[in-house]
Amino acid sequence: MVTLTNEIKESLAATKLAFFATSAKDRTPNVVPIGAFRVLDDATLLISDQFFTKTLMNLKENPKAAISWWGDKGGFQIKGTVTIHTEGGIWQQDVAWMKELRPTLKPKGAVVLKITDVYSIVPGTEPGKKIL
Numbered sequence: 001m002v003t004l005t006n007e008i009k010e011s012l013a014a015t016k017l018a019f020f021a022t023s024a025k026d027r028t029p030n031v032v033p034i035g036a037f038r039v040l041d042d043a044t045l046l047i048s049d050q051f052f053t054k055t056l057m058n059l060k061e062n063p064k065a066a067i068s069w070w071g072d073k074g075g076f077q078i079k080g081t082v083t084i085h086t087e088g089g090i091w092q093q094d095v096a097w098m099k100e101l102r103p104t105l106k107p108k109g110a111v112v113l114k115i116t117d118v119y120s121i122v123p124g125t126e127p128g129k130k131i132l
Contacts, residue, residue: 002115002132003042011073012039018069020047022058030054036101037067040090040112045078047111048094056109059084065113068121076131077119085110 012018021031032055036048045067049056059065059082068077085091086109094110118132 001043002118004039004115004118004132007074008076008078008118008132009039009042011071011076012037012045012069014073015069015071015075018067020055021066021068022055023062023064024054024058025061030058034067036098036105036107038097043115045080045113045115046090046094046097047113048098048105048107049084049109049111050098050105050107052108052111056084059111065111067113070121075121077121078113078115079117079119080113080115082114083112085112 016035018034018037019031020034023029034047038046040046063082065082066077066079069075090110090112094107098105098107117130120129120131121127
């Protein structure tokens, strides 16, 4: 099991925009900018879906996904497997969170990314190195 470090959690929390990558069953890639994401626990991210179309279709066909970001506190790439929630506790957490974060947006679903791998994206001698 992957456990996020404080450095990774702080980097993600300080980032305003990340990129969420998915792939269809036929391996057609898709990447979208996202602004509603956060650490759910040390091994899981929550991504709020307001606008996913191709992304949602891809996640239903292929639950493997990646998120990557770069900001004032560095950046990382996280890979994992998603589940989609449109009811229940996770969904309710997402709706309450979005009411605080961006009250004008209404989530269609809560995407939970169970982290399997974390990679460095820092330029230098070891970009792309698996760190968790």
